[in-house]
Amino acid sequence: xxxxxxxxxxxxxxxxxxxxxxxxxxxxxxxxxxxxxxxxxxxxxxxxxxxxxxxxxxxxxxxxxxxxxxxxxxxxxxxxxxxxxxxxxxxxxxxxxxxxxxxxxxxxxxxxxx
Amino acid sequence: xxxxxxxxxxxxxxxxxxxxxxxxxxxxxxxxxxxxxxxxxxxxxxxxxxxxxxxxxxxxxxxxxxxxxxxxxxxxxxxxxxxxxxxxxxxxxxxxxxxxxxxxxxxxx
Numbered sequence: 001x002x003x004x005x006x007x008x009x010x011x012x013x014x015x016x017x018x019x020x021x022x023x024x025x026x027x028x029x030x031x032x033x034x035x036x037x038x039x040x041x042x043x044x045x046x047x048x049x050x051x052x053x054x055x056x057x058x059x060x061x062x063x064x065x066x067x068x069x070x071x072x073x074x075x076x077x078x079x080x081x082x083x084x085x086x087x088x089x090x091x092x093x094x095x096x097x098x099x100x101x102x103x104x105x106x107x108x109x110x111x112x113x114x
Numbered sequence: 115x116x117x118x119x120x121x122x123x124x125x126x127x128x129x130x131x132x133x134x135x136x137x138x139x140x141x142x143x144x145x146x147x148x149x150x151x152x153x154x155x156x157x158x159x160x161x162x163x164x165x166x167x168x169x170x171x172x173x174x175x176x177x178x179x180x181x182x183x184x185x186x187x188x189x190x191x192x193x194x195x196x197x198x199x200x201x202x203x204x205x206x207x208x209x210x211x212x213x214x215x216x217x218x219x220x221x222x223x
Binding site: 033035040042043044045048058059088090092097101102103104105106107108110 | 145148150156159207208210215216
């Protein structure tokens with residue numbers, strides 16, 4: 001089944017404890033991205049990647065890191081999480097950024113930073 | 115910077131009524147526009163994608179139109195059902211998705 005998977009789905013952690021949220025897609029997509037969703041602010045892009053080893057900042061990259069060493073994986077790293085990073089996170093992918101290509105979303109990761 | 119607006123923010127209709135959801139955007143230089151459905155606390159399900167060269171797209175009871183010149187898209191849901199209750203998001207796609215805040219729909223049985 002074609003899909004985008006994220007792990008973990010739920011995470012409660014404490015301020016300053018490094019964490020990684022994994023994202024994987026099995027559709028051979030070139031483009032992958034991370035979004036966060038907050039009440040009243042909607043969905044905002046954190047980072048995106050056009051292909052392996054090519055990443056760039058989105059609208060709200062502060063406090064996050066990403067890497068794209070393999071085409072299928074695009075982990076989101078929080079080196080020193082803070083309470084303002086409590087949010088619902090989504091990973092998305094598409095074959096390429098063009099008119100034809102639909103974005104597929106993972107199920108989401110609900111992160112709480114205490 | 116792309117600004118995407120969805121009006122109204124919430125909508126409540128009786129079962130069987132047709133739904134009309136509006137989306138407006140400020141920058142017409144987009145690859146496509148995508149409509150999503152989101153159930154509370156859940157992920158996003160893609161409903162329809164309209165390419166920048168298209169005027170409309172249909173899937174079952176859903177029909178979406180796109181007018182790039184006026185910066186508008188409309189999602190029509192025919193003969194609404196209680197199962198259609200959800201939040202509907204539109205997103206323009208250039209090098210990233212820019213989302214509207216969504217319209218929360220309640221269909222009363």
